[in-house]
Amino acid sequence: MPEQKPQLTVWGRANSVNVQKVLWCLTELDLAFERIDAGMQFGRTRDAEYLAMNPNSRIPTLVDGDYVLWESNSIMRYLCLAYRQDTPIYPQAAKRRAGVDRWLDWTLSTLQPADRPVFWGIVRTPPAERDMARIQKDADAAAEVWRILDQQLATRRFVEGDDFTIADIALAAYARRWLGVEGITRPTLSNLNRWFAEFASRPGFDRYVAPPMS
Template sequence: MPANDRLTIWGRPNSVNVQKVLWCLAELDVAFARIDAGMQFGRNGEADYLAMNPNGRIPTLVDGDFVLWESNAIMRYLCLAHGGETPLYPAMPRHRAAVERWLDWTLSTVQPIERPLFWGLVRTPPEQRDMIALQKAADDAAAMWRILDAHLAARLYVEAERFTLADIALGAYARRWFGVEGVVKPELPNLLGWYRRIAQRPAFIRHVAPPLS
């Protein structure tokens, strides 16, 4: 792998986990380089990449001689190492813990439930789609999103009135929920209002809003 003193992100731009990190970097106004890796770009199965990230997954961050994988861990690191007193990652223990739970929820709950729906509707040819199974996947995802919809009833953002890492982590997946077509989805007005707010952010428009692929 080429040496580079600049902060570097390995990963393709249409990966939801890479998008979270790119969005975070843009919110923090941190300069970085990105190297395509994963799916059609390959590289993540090569020995040099596996030496950095033995999972062979993306993204991977390289910051000087420091290497880090797992997207939510990367976002936390960026805030701590490059964010100063950023409101993205609150310092007060209760406020930080409240943000952390949503970061964990994206991995324990959102990602496993969202993945079959996204892959089935976006990365599977139409003639190979099982629409009955995909509607069931949409119903499962809707039940999950109702939790956040209820939570947002009296909030502008996921935690309190300020934009945080919780909004980034969940917003990247909400982009997929609102972007997929071909299944019946319920009206979730609080979720939609929040999504429209965060979707106006320049970093979202640049790194998350492009067409799903």
């Protein structure tokens, strides 16, 4: 009998950057899954059923049988540990894994707060309501954060060396937004651009991250 792939369910809308990270990771690991729309126009996140799974009323939420997990970076770690322990995208060696974890944490603590005002100010604000002067100030602040990653990439192919990892997934999902928004002035960061171009050929990026932003 052929081996059955695990049946995993991801709750969350496809245009959420945090959902996109998880979907890309699932693709890299070749894991079968179902996705259920939730959040923003789809609602559901304040329903009692959903709140019982995720009291934060946020997305994504992963359901694996009777196990439920929220927080996108934790979900990616879990998928690697539960289903593909030997995967190079989440290395086993302590120092290499700590390096990956560092950038996953940095994505949430430093990068996401800088990214959000620019993305929401343009992509999720009607043109007539955009305060472009304020958005440019936010973009200037975000550029200083992106310079940190650009410097990191000056001497390595991926963020933690020669191997693609889930840290690259998390960072590239946000880079898609930073490099894709229109109407702002941003510096040319050649290392960042070179690194980002690496992902165009990866099916998970192409299917879940590359489509038009909304």
